[in-house]
Amino acid sequence: MMKRTIVVGTRQSQLALTQTGQVIDALKLLCEEHSLPFDFEVRKIITKGDRILDVTLSKVGGKGLFVKEIEQAMLDGEIDLAVHSMKDMPSELQEGLVNGATPVRVDPRDALISSRGYSLESLPQGAKVGTSSLRRCSQLLAFRPDLNIEPIRGNIDSRLRKLDEEGFDAIILAAAGLYRMGWGDKITSFLPVDVCLPAVGQGALGIECREVDTDIHHLLSLYNDKETELTVKAERKFLSVLNGGCQVPIGAYATLIHDAGGASSDVEGDSPRIMLTGMVGYPDGRTIIKETLMGKDPIRLGEEVAWRLISRGADEILAEVRE
Ligand SMILES: NCc1[nH]cc(CCC(=O)O)c1CC(=O)O
Secondary structure, three states: OOOEEEEEEEOOOHHHHHHHHHHHHHHHHHHHHOOOOEEEEEEEOOOHHHHOOOOOHHHHOOOOOOOHHHHHHHHOOOOOEEEEEHHHOOOOOOOOEEEEEOOOOOOOOEEEEOOOOOOOOOOOOOOEEEOOOHHHHHHHHHHOOOOEEEOOOOOHHHHHHHHHHOOOOEEEEEHHHHHHHOOHHHOOEEEOOOOOOOOOOOOOEEEEEEOOOHHHHHHHHHHOOHHHHHHHHHHHHHHHHOOOOOOOOEEEEEEEOOOOOOOOOOOOOOOOOEEEEEEEEOOOOOOEEEEEEEEOOHHHHHHHHHHHHHHOOHHHHHHHHHO
16 A cells, blocks of 8 residues: 655644654554554754754744744645644644644643752742743742742753853753653652642643644554543633733643542543642742633633633733833
8 A cells, every 4th residue: 555655744843743753653652553654754943943053032922933934834735744842832723724733731840950959848048040931030049039030941951051151059940851861860849739830731742733634643643642631721721811921920730630549530431530730920939820720611610710810810910020
């Protein structure tokens, strides 16, 4: 039988190339297992986000900075699939494109990396900590108001280099990216989610494809993880109600609730219960508001957590940040 070659578009950062390669390996295994006639080819694409790495992201503005060119290439038929970090995926995909699979999530937490072996608790007064994320900045300062947070940009590899070159006592990165790069051993400690709520979708991937591409949908359905799909759906709905992107101090994390017997919720049958926590905070950490709710419908749950935060002043915080 003739094989169809699926062209997978990717940014050319080390992380993007690595996770695209890992997804292709997983899809190849599924193709073997299910006797599906596909080959894979990688096509590198340079995005706007890659061209302006020297500017602080929150100053650049615009959503989907890393995704637009990739989506255009898919609509033009130059590529068939694209692997995205879920947290970089825009809440609205372009017309005609869909998320075909949400594979199983890895560790969603933020990690602290310190050549001097510090943890968040043991960092000295006024220590210099690198992050450009308003979400991380807000929560770090709420926990340790004395810290001196300084921006640090670039890909994971260049941030790790800057850790020592620019004299940081510690930097904060997503554990997931480090694990995928095989650099998990660089992690000094993890920030617990109740201290630093992760970014929406952190640790998860999305696999974008054309809505009409039924062959690919079938393959991707085999790669989907229902638990990750449901929890990320709740987090993303929360974010879209607050009209957020990665340039706002918003965090969220959802899990499935496992019953008292320790058995996991039945993901396939009766719909499981989801617990979602959302937060919005001032970048200087002076106020952080958080809500946790449970529910079965991820969309309603995402909306309700967002509405609760709005009723407690989330809009005012976000309006101030967006000025
Ligand atoms: N903001 C950039 C980004 N987008 C995705 C990841 C890797 C983690 C993930 O896939 O969630 C990172 C690096 C980081 O935040 O440290």
